[in-house]
Amino acid sequence: AAMPGSVPSALSPLPGCAFAPRCAQATDDCEKAPPEVVSVGAGRVSACLLTPEQLAADRVPGPAGNPEPVVVQSLRPATSEPDAVTVTDVTKTFAVAPRGRLHALRGVKLQVGHGESVALVGESGSGKSTLLRIIAGLEKATTGSVTLAGAGRPQMVFQDAGASLTPWLSVGELIGERLRGMTRTARREAVIEVLDRVGLPAEVAKSRAGQLSGGQRQRVSLARATVVPPEVLLCDEPTSALDVSLAASVLNLIGDLRRSLDMSVVFVTHDLSVARVVADRIAVMYLGRIVEIGPAEQVIGDPTHPYTRALVDAIPDLGRESRVLPGEPASPLSPPTGCAFHPRCPIAVEACSGDELDIRLVGKPDGAHQVACLERKVP
Structure with a gap:
């Protein structure tokens, strides 16, 4: 199963634990200050406010052995549309x-x-x-x-998102290239909308590809490919x-x-x-x-x-x-x-x-x- 959420932007570091927005066990204290790294056993340390006992008590036990992978696809629906x-x-x-x-x-x-x-x-x-x-x-x-x-032509997302994103253009400019004919305001709104659709904050539009993580770059590639939805x-x-x-x-x-x-x-x-x-x-x-x-x-x-x-x-x-x-x-x-x-x-x-x-x-x-x-x- 996929971990919820996405990695926070490095452009706006969070005041508390960086993982708090995605953590099912986070408390209000987690969002106030970064946790210190403490010893939690022989040869093990952890940067978390909760003790190992608290984490274990809240954890939902998984099935024994190797669990079946979560399959998220839906089978092809019956349709009269051409292939x-x-x-x-x-x-x-x-x-x-x-x-x-x-x-x-x-x-x-x-x-x-x-x-x-x-x-x-x-x-x-x-x-x-x-x-x-x-x-x-x-x-x-x-x-x-x-x-x-x-x-419309098919849109393609490549293995190396970094190589497919022009390094000297901002994310907003990269996505906006496919929105020619729109006013500047409409283009900016469309960029923010598609970034939200792929799980990225609006501020990413000002970033360049080299400032983003690999996962964020791949989301930008998906945003660029789908800002005008392809067949x-x-x-x-x-x-x-x-x-x-x-x-x-x-x-x-x-x-x-x-x-x-x-x-x-x-x-x-x-x-x-x-x-x-x-x-x-x-x-x-x-x-x-x-x-x-x-x-x-x-x-x-x-x-x-x-x-x-x-x-x-x-x-x-x-x-x-x-x-x-x-x-x-x-x-x-x-x-x-x-x-x-x-x-x-x-x-x-x-x-x-x-x-x-x-x-x-x-x-x-x-x-x-x-x-x-x-x-x-x-x-």
């Missing part, structure tokens, strides 16, 4: 020296419904970010097409550089923005536990292809493709040692014949490497969950 994104047979190759071709995407098909959130997961080099950039219009597909609903929000691992509590709050914020602004979201991540929180559906990619796609809970709770199973087994879990997937992904410069995963697959048979193998998604009985594996291997 927000339709990717049809998209391939992408890059020329590399000497006279080589890197096959980044190999015949990708994907539909993202109106108001739906889809996560693209997979190891580095699987083609996730390339697909996102093609949807954004930052790259052009070698073959195939991308169709977008609505007139589609594209997120390229926006929480991978944040600590756990900040990452959880940003994920919750993306979910809130998606629902309040009625946006579709395509979210790239290498972390299945993040995908489970943020997405209605998960598309698992390997070497430029989608090898499994379906409802998030089904893909993680009942993975079908051997690669998806390996990714789920690699998720760290208390009380269980994660199993590391053996080998390295095949080179996109020379993809294997047949199923690209067969050199690492524990259940591969000779047919998996065949030149004529039909690599396509095959529906499971419910129709919503599909997998690209030999049909007899689909439970």
Whole structure:
């Protein structure tokens, strides 16, 4: 579960404990003066007015063992609206020296419904970010097409918010760039409104990116992307550089923005536990292809493709040692014949490497969950 609130602004330090606005056990005294650091046991110190006994008495006990993660997404609602994104047979190759071709995407098909959130997961080099950039219009597909609903372009939030925010402009100027045609007063009010929407105080508008924390910079990126609400929000691992509590709050914020602004979201991540929180559906990619796609809970709770199973087994879990997937992904410069995963697959048979193998998604009985594996291997 995400920690409530956000880190206070360093521009206006609080008179008392800096954590008091987010602390469920804070008292009036906590807001008057900073607490002193005191010893609370052998080798342990704490800067808190409450004693360890008081903290323990007020603490709500959690479940034994490893609790189930809080899943905040809502399943895709039934709608008559056209799909927000339709990717049809998209391939992408890059020329590399000497006279080589890197096959980044190999015949990708994907539909993202109106108001739906889809996560693209997979190891580095699987083609996730390339697909996102093609949807954004930052790259052009070698073959195939991308169709977008609505007139506006998708907006993108990058992994490194600091690098995507112009350092010499104030936050207000960065956000206001997308509000051309408005009066100065209307623009200022719109900036303050969107900052409040992403959980930042109005005074942040005067700051520059270098004066903000990583979590605040990512919120500014979200504010800039949504000050004019887009049909589609594209997120390229926006929480991978944040600590756990900040990452959880940003994920919750993306979910809130998606629902309040009625946006579709395509979210790239290498972390299945993040995908489970943020997405209605998960598309698992390997070497430029989608090898499994379906409802998030089904893909993680009942993975079908051997690669998806390996990714789920690699998720760290208390009380269980994660199993590391053996080998390295095949080179996109020379993809294997047949199923690209067969050199690492524990259940591969000779047919998996065949030149004529039909690599396509095959529906499971419910129709919503599909997998690209030999049909007899689909439970």
